[in-house]
Amino acid sequence: MVTVSLGKALSVIPYPKVQLDKLPSTLKPDDANKTYQPKLDRIRRSQYPYLRELTYLDHAGTTLYPLLSLRNTVQLLSGSCMGNPHSISQCSQTSTHIVQEARNVVYSLLDADPDEYDVIFVSNASQGVKLVVEGFKDTFEDFDYVYSIDSHTSLIGPRTVAKHFKCFKDPYSVVEEYSLEMPQRPVLVSWTGQSNFTGERFPISQYNVLFKSISSKVYTLLDAASLSTSKPPSLRSFNSLARPDFVVLSLYKVLGYPDIGALVCKKSAGSYVFSGKKYFSGGTVEQVALYSDYAKRNLELHSILEEGTLPIHTLAALVSSYKAFLSLYGSFFNISDHVSYIAGEAYAQMSNLVHNNGVSLVRFYGSETYGDSNLHGPIIAFNLFDSSGEPIGYYKVEKAAFKNNICLRVGAMCNYGGLMQHLGSKDAQILNEAQVCNFTCGDENDIVDDVEKRHRGVVRISFGAMTSEKDIQILIRMLSEFISIS
Amino acid sequence: MVTVSLGKALSVIPYPKVQLDKLPSTLKPDDANKTYQPKLDRIRRSQYPYLRELTYLDHAGTTLYPLLSLRNTVQLLSGSCMGNPHSISQCSQTSTHIVQEARNVVYSLLDADPDEYDVIFVSNASQGVKLVVEGFKDTFEDFDYVYSIDSHTSLIGPRTVAKHFKCFKDPYSVVEEYSLEMPQRPVLVSWTGQSNFTGERFPISQYNVLFKSISSKVYTLLDAASLSTSKPPSLRSFNSLARPDFVVLSLYKVLGYPDIGALVCKKSAGSYVFSGKKYFSGGTVEQVALYSDYAKRNLELHSILEEGTLPIHTLAALVSSYKAFLSLYGSFFNISDHVSYIAGEAYAQMSNLVHNNGVSLVRFYGSETYGDSNLHGPIIAFNLFDSSGEPIGYYKVEKAAFKNNICLRVGAMCNYGGLMQHLGSKDAQILNEAQVCNFTCGDENDIVDDVEKRHRGVVRISFGAMTSEKDIQILIRMLSEFISIS
Known part of the structure; x- marks a missing residue:
């Protein structure tokens, strides 16, 4: 990785910059009085031509993109040459810049503090869960896995590689069980912020504080995929103990387009849970020996976890799509x-x-x-x-x-x-x-x-x-x- | 999954159909006399406006998309409502159809027989390799891993979870080593079709026959990521023994856009190597028990391996982009x-x-x-x-x-x-x-x-x-x- 002055280098690039750091968090209370309801018919006509004949009632599967998302994306992709990031060249720096902006989209969407959380791009929420589980397997070998009864099957899959698993309906039952015998090994407790079956919502901060009270060996994972489609959690609104260690979401469920997900990971938890990560790919290592098993790992959490080339064009589409959604609807x-x-x-x-x-x-x-x-x-x-x-x-x-x-x-x-x-x-x-x-x-x-x-x-x-x-x-x-x- | 007559259902959908089964394979010899060279300046001016000021010489990192790829994609996405696949609804069937067309793109690109190979969509080639390795770990527990010295680090990563590993320059050295003692456990041998360092190309059929001759315990993996950027292997041109069990590639390296990769997997090898797959996610299981560890797996290889929602819009972009490339350049x-x-x-x-x-x-x-x-x-x-x-x-x-x-x-x-x-x-x-x-x-x-x-x-x-x-x-x-x- 080459360290250069991004600002200076980017100034020569004919690339429509997006100032995401100036975007509001998604749940700013002063948006409360605004609404797009009166102009919804107009938005439907101009932005969703493909809905003319259809009544679409499967937003929990995926919501739908406005044409503006596509147009913004095409404008960005037509005006910029995006190369492999992390080099000095113009097209490489454009990509580096876009990747950072895409991470900012996720910070903004979840109202998360970049000092506390890292954003790791994955295909979808299911892959985010799998990545966390892989960390547990590598670092701890054995772990317990606990999931809520309202989980999507993607939150149940981790039990296949855990030493013991438990399904809970009442979160207090988990606390009770471990109060009889403190956990012997690390525990990953997960729950969904919203049932993708009934739509019922479950408290984030309350659950998190509860699970974390069991032992320092307990790590928490919030499946925010279903919840985020209309009400992404505002992580900053909880106190530190109430914030989950891992949050996964699928951004196409939030914006309709593009197809990408994120694992949002507390740096403190992630740097421990992923410390034993074995597997590596292209971007996750700096140097590799050929005949001995030496490999010099990258240092930043997202660099360690994002294996293979980042999907630059998809991330450009994420930036474009998020801007389009906010400009049409104001806020989440x-x-x-x-x-x-x-x-x-x-x-x-x-x-x-x-x-x-x-x-x-x-x-x-x-x-x-x-x-x-x-x-x-x-x-x-x-x-x-x-x-x-x-x-x-x-x-x-x-x-x-x-x-x-x-x-x-x-x-x-x-x-x-x-x-x-x-x-x-x-x-x-x-x-x-x-x-x-x-x-x-x-x-x-x-x-x-x-x-x-x-x-x-x-x-x-x-x-x-x-x-x-x-x-x-x-x-x-x-x-x-x-x-x-x- | 609902079985309905796709043809009938699709006929009511205002969706620009693409007849991919009529597309030529990428290497048809009768294309030999055609060339786009004389009109290249025109293609550059009209299709690559973002190259006006730039000289882009990093196609091995990723090649560049023509505007036509973006336009075709927007046309497809603007005209169709794409839902979660596998239901009876219009938008769901549109997606099911697009997913199949996207698989056809990969069959066409690699000139592969759909009866022999399955196409599994992954984020990129690195993820394809990782998926194969995961199958080995789950099914065999221990395995040997062998890679060529010209490998990209993504092909080296599997050694981190193998029992033994070996790096080879001369493929005969692998045969020799195993001739002294036949492999005790399954062996995964991988090599790159083209060095991403020097551009040197390595024979596919010759290597494959050689490695397969060692033992029936040997499986072969071809990293076609670098090779495919300009010369995707024509699998049908090799005889059956000469065709690798697993082929990985990154489609953005071939078409510039969109960001997606594929693992192309011999059904015979895949159904064995992935038979012990432990982990599951949403789309990979049909039914799950909550308190016992029962899960009913899907049957088709790609259904077992594609975890979480398929990236429908990205696959639509893949179909569009492939058509755009062929219409501009004729053939690979x-x-x-x-x-x-x-x-x-x-x-x-x-x-x-x-x-x-x-x-x-x-x-x-x-x-x-x-x-x-x-x-x-x-x-x-x-x-x-x-x-x-x-x-x-x-x-x-x-x-x-x-x-x-x-x-x-x-x-x-x-x-x-x-x-x-x-x-x-x-x-x-x-x-x-x-x-x-x-x-x-x-x-x-x-x-x-x-x-x-x-x-x-x-x-x-x-x-x-x-x-x-x-x-x-x-x-x-x-x-x-x-x-x-x-």
């Missing part, structure tokens, strides 16, 4: 406000759908706190029932949605804790079903016919910055088709 | 032809640079077979010497290049086998230098002053589809500044 405070309103509205209207005999068409799963952004994200998980209370298969709903150009999701949402808590499925049933009926998530085999009939999964709808009331009307009209009129 | 046969010519030309002109006393300014490293695309890729590694034969530090060359708006690279190129073979550095020196002088690759500390002065690294220039003769003239003019005129 506004977006959170908007989607809370939409979720509350959808819930209210769906609750009103009743069969002629008074039986409700819709059953909701999870706490029905839609509209309260502290307790619930913009996700609604539900199923339909006919007028005699018998379940209507979710595959039927999906087919009706397809006919009505509505994009939604059905099945387990890669969240089997969701099924367990809300549809009463048990580990034994999951094993049995996999062996006996060769069920795969989301297929036509959507009703279990045991003692009584029950749904095998749910219908999930989820909202984003550009979801409008008209989208909800179209959904309600489609759902109304299931109301018994006899 | 043409590109290979062009860069061979440019490399030959550059070599000839650089060879003519001599000081007034007759001493050569430039010393080349590696076989001087520039221009022969079977033996050499479009990379030239060199250093400069003054009229008394003393080395001129590469950092001086880099600074002169910066002043002349030329982008090139200096240092070790993450290739310490290159240094060892061509600059005479030894493992012991590498250790010593790292400890004593805190040297980092490419810094000002570019001359070793031992018994006699010598360079600590090289200057590397490399060429791509859009490199023109004018670029070479600018380079020569800059190098001429170093000619002693006294």
Whole structure:
């Protein structure tokens, strides 16, 4: 790596600079009074031409990019030659500068302190989790792994390489268990900030303080992938003890584009957890001997962990896309406000759908706190029932949605804790079903016919910055088709 | 996963379809007579506006995208709503279709048979190597790792987790060693198709047959990252025994954009090597139990290995970018032809640079077979010497290049086998230098002053589809500044 004066070198480059350090944090309270609601129709028309025929209700899968994100990206990529970073050449320095700006995007989005946290770019949140686990394996060999029942399967995978694992619903049960016997080995405790199944939100600071109180051997990992789609956590708003050691998120779930994720890692925790890292690739080492096993590692955490060439053009797109989102919607405070309103509205209207005999068409799963952004994200998980209370298969709903150009999701949402808590499925049933009926998530085999009939999964709808009331009307009209009129 | 008639569903989607199955393989011999050379100036003016002020000679780092790649991408992304794949919804099926087309791009690029190979998308070649190694660790626990001396450090990293490792220069030495004692455990043998240091090319089929002849326990991995930038291997042109089990490449090195890599994996080898895979994430499992460690894995190799959401938009960009490259340049046969010519030309002109006393300014490293695309890729590694034969530090060359708006690279190129073979550095020196002088690759500390002065690294220039003769003239003019005129 060559140390040169970046400022001087960059001044000769015809490259549209973005002053990200001047950007507001995403949750600045003085944005509270602003809203983009009145101009949403205009934003939809000009920025989302591909939504003209579609009603998109799968923002928890990924939200959607405005054209401005693409245009900003093309402008940046057309005007700049981006080379391999860390050299003296113009195109290399352009890249170095863009990489730093992309890290600033993540700092800004999570309101994180660059002195406390490092940003490591990964493909997606799942890869971020895997990277942390790799650190645990290398440095400690054995470790315990603890995950919340509301986890996405990507948060369950680490158990495959842990010495012991535990799934918890009540965080106090973890504290209790370890109070009987203090942890013998390091423990990685993870939970999701928001269930990608029901949309319920779980406290960050409270959980973190609790887990950290067990022992200094406990490290915490927050899966912020689902939560961040509309309400990225504001790390600076918690005190130091309340801030997780590791935070993972998928930036395409936040901005729609580009496809990249980040592991945001407390430097203090990371420098210990990754101190035993074995594997290396191109950018992570400075020098390598050929016949002995000597390799001189890079020093900075992100340099140690980002293996292979950084995705420069994707990072340029991240910078462009973040600017586009903020210029259209003002702040994530506004977006959170908007989607809370939409979720509350959808819930209210769906609750009103009743069969002629008074039986409700819709059953909701999870706490029905839609509209309260502290307790619930913009996700609604539900199923339909006919007028005699018998379940209507979710595959039927999906087919009706397809006919009505509505994009939604059905099945387990890669969240089997969701099924367990809300549809009463048990580990034994999951094993049995996999062996006996060769069920795969989301297929036509959507009703279990045991003692009584029950749904095998749910219908999930989820909202984003550009979801409008008209989208909800179209959904309600489609759902109304299931109301018994006899 | 839902099985629906894709064709029918897609017919309702306003999505510009790309018929990739009709694309030619990249090396079709009947392209041989076509060339884009006469219209290169026009291509440069219209497609690479950001090159107006710059001379870009680091295509081995990454080549450069034409504007058409960006335009095609924006057109595709503006016209389509891409959701999470594998559902019945319109936007989900659009994504499923694009993912398949992106896999077809890789099949087409490497002229690989989809019945024999699977395509697994990864961040870059380094991640592809890591994925293979992870399979070895999980399935076999212990394994031997063998790599060629010309490897990029990313191909050296696997030794950190292998039981034993060996670095080879002569492939027959590997065969010899194992002929004394047959391998006790599985062996992964890897080599690069082209040195990213000197540009020398190494035979694929010959090496593969040789290594496979040792034992059925031997698996082969070809690092095609550097080779593919101008001459992707045509796998179908080799017989079955001559085709490597694993091939990794970085597609941004081939097309400039987008940032994605691929692991191309023989299904027969992959289904065994990855059979013990432990870790899982979202998309790689169909069902998961919460309290026991049961997880139902997906069946297809790419589904098992692609952890987390696939980068849909990046894959759409890959499809667009590949089409753009082919429409501008015709085929990779043409590109290979062009860069061979440019490399030959550059070599000839650089060879003519001599000081007034007759001493050569430039010393080349590696076989001087520039221009022969079977033996050499479009990379030239060199250093400069003054009229008394003393080395001129590469950092001086880099600074002169910066002043002349030329982008090139200096240092070790993450290739310490290159240094060892061509600059005479030894493992012991590498250790010593790292400890004593805190040297980092490419810094000002570019001359070793031992018994006699010598360079600590090289200057590397490399060429791509859009490199023109004018670029070479600018380079020569800059190098001429170093000619002693006294």
